[in-house]
Amino acid sequence: MSEQSFDAIVIGSGVSGGWAAKELTENGLKVLMLERGENIEHITGYVNALKAPWEVPHRDRLSNKTREEHPIPLRDGFMHEANANYWVKDHESPYVETRPFNWFRGYHVGGRSLMWGRQSYRWNRFDYEANLNEGVGVDWPIRYEDMAPWYDHAEAWAGISGSMEGMEQLPDGNFLPPMELNVVEKDVAARIKAHYKDSRRMIIGRVANLSVAHNGRNNCQYRNKCDLGCPFGAYFSTQSSTLPAAVKTGNLTLRPFSIVTRIVYDKDSKKATGVEILDAETRQTYEYNSKIVFLCASSMNSAWVLMNSATEVWPDGLGSSSGELGHNIMDHHFRAGASGEVDGFLDRYVFGRRANGFYIPRFRNLFGDKRDYTRGFGYQGSADRKGWQREVAEIGIGAPMKDALCEPGSWQVGMTAFGEVLPNHDNKVTLDKAVKDKWGLPVLNFDCAIGPNEKKMRVDMANDAAEMLVAAGLKNVKPYDNGYALGQGIHEMGTARMGRDPRTSVLNKHNQVWDATNVFVTDGSCMVSSSCVNPSLTYMAMTARAANFAADALKKGDV
């Protein structure tokens, strides 16, 4: 085997790419993993992870320099000074917004697995059947039963802490011990359970942070600095989890600074023969060959790679024969919910910074409930005592204010819903050849917006939250809707959907591109609908399923 030739090439090194590399190398395949950005070494690369607050120059506020380098992440609050280096410099990688799309990117080894929110939920059986039952989009080619063993597999390796609840809309899994609701959350949970006769439940979040040591990794140290990278390896990331497993096999080659410009397609065999890359540093072009390709570049960039591939056969790119490549952009819409003030519990407090909150699983349009929209939403939030950042209305400045701020304030609860977005052919992304990025490559042009179903749902997202907090006895309860545009949830999906028919979908039930069956796409782009739960666990399971299928097929000579 030459230096340029591999059994498999994995494009991207985030949640999905890392899982593809792990599963393929563990199946004995020689794998080349390509990452467009720089390498970030586990632990030593997390330059701000162990800094005390006073060691961060602007005390974690954003400087003008940071704002100028990263204007897109300013559209929501996930970027802060200490992790700004993990976000893309937007002027190097511009994109066009015919209609707005918030695209928050991390171009480095590990991708957004370094900064992700880590909430990890299985989809339920209704999620995989909803499109069929409602005649929306196309039917999923798989069902919950196809995914269940792979959820088991993904959870067992990644380490997901959570409670067993026996709720059909939020299937239990292969969990590490749950984290703990705090004293106020427990009280609110009990009141909600009683008020709604257990049809609504507030549980501890299921999170990819280790509640106990697992697979040689340390347990969570409750620092709540996950998005800086964890020096303890206590949450799931490529660096902490899948990359070491792949490296251990001796079968992995990792090449950073490798921008894949196209998948090389051979029209005689109707297969990919490898990929072409542009070295981001030297700007040299290289070609690598492989028997299979796993495209895991994140939903939008995977669409970009496909659009730039096999254009000599299909002008709009590999997978475009369906007319669906780049269409059906989905995300989770959020920023609607409620907050409220808690009376009492002033003699109770917490120890440690829990990198997790509560979760209220979906209750709308299930089990006989019927609304004027379809699908539903779940809530994430927490109860906390106010800190020194609060303004004390009745105290001015000076020693009284200082003394008050040295002590914790009263308790409050805040939460936001995450709602399902329907697939819609009109929500699309296309190549814009008039605009070029730093490397002279064409960029993406977004044209998408939420529709009437999501807008109706947002009314419930705010009102239901307020109603529950009032039912739980909170005061000064305020519903809110702070507005939302697609992409803001950073759960982008749908641009190369799976399906049962090559005329209406890009991928088959094993994530193979219908038009080149040795190309597998397993990141968010493969999603046919969006559910309302955080998607990363499903990407892990989906990728592991496809990778093991691909390895078997390769052994049998089927791809």
Place this chain on the structure above:
Amino acid sequence: MNRREAVRRLALLMGGVMIGSEVFLSGQSAPDKGPMPAFSDADRALLDKIGDTIVPKTDIPGAADVGIGAFMVMMVNECYSEKQHAIFQDGLAKINAASTAKYGATFDKLTPAQRTDFANALDAEQKAYTLKKTKDQPTHYFRMMKELSVLGFFSSEIGCTQAVRYIEVPGAYHGDIAYKKGDHAWY
């Protein structure tokens, strides 16, 4: 992408105001900031006095002990937009003019009791203004000074170790522990 923090901030903003963040969250786009007049040594000294009036030394050190004047100047230079910067600088002149009108002396010449009274009046003014102001109206200059004084003090090493409690590696989480009045908050 620390979702829980983002959600918490969202909720806090809904629940009311938040010292230490308002100015920083108000700008949703990258600033286009031209050259601004430099802060003088006198400005820095005045800011030390203002900061130390807002967060004075008690049985634990105060804002002057953490170099609050220099901190405010750095933050305004490097983080504020051109418009915010101008409002902040104008505020310094306004403070001395108002102090002279009321007491016949600039702020730095006032007695500690006079400084506290005067700053409390400014705080009442900014609170009343903030309650009424629309989203598009700028933040009051004294609110900026209060935010930066509180932020600079509590996030300093002295603040994190003497005013509140900070543990780099807690190692565990307990969701229900006893609290008695006087125990310091976690950072």
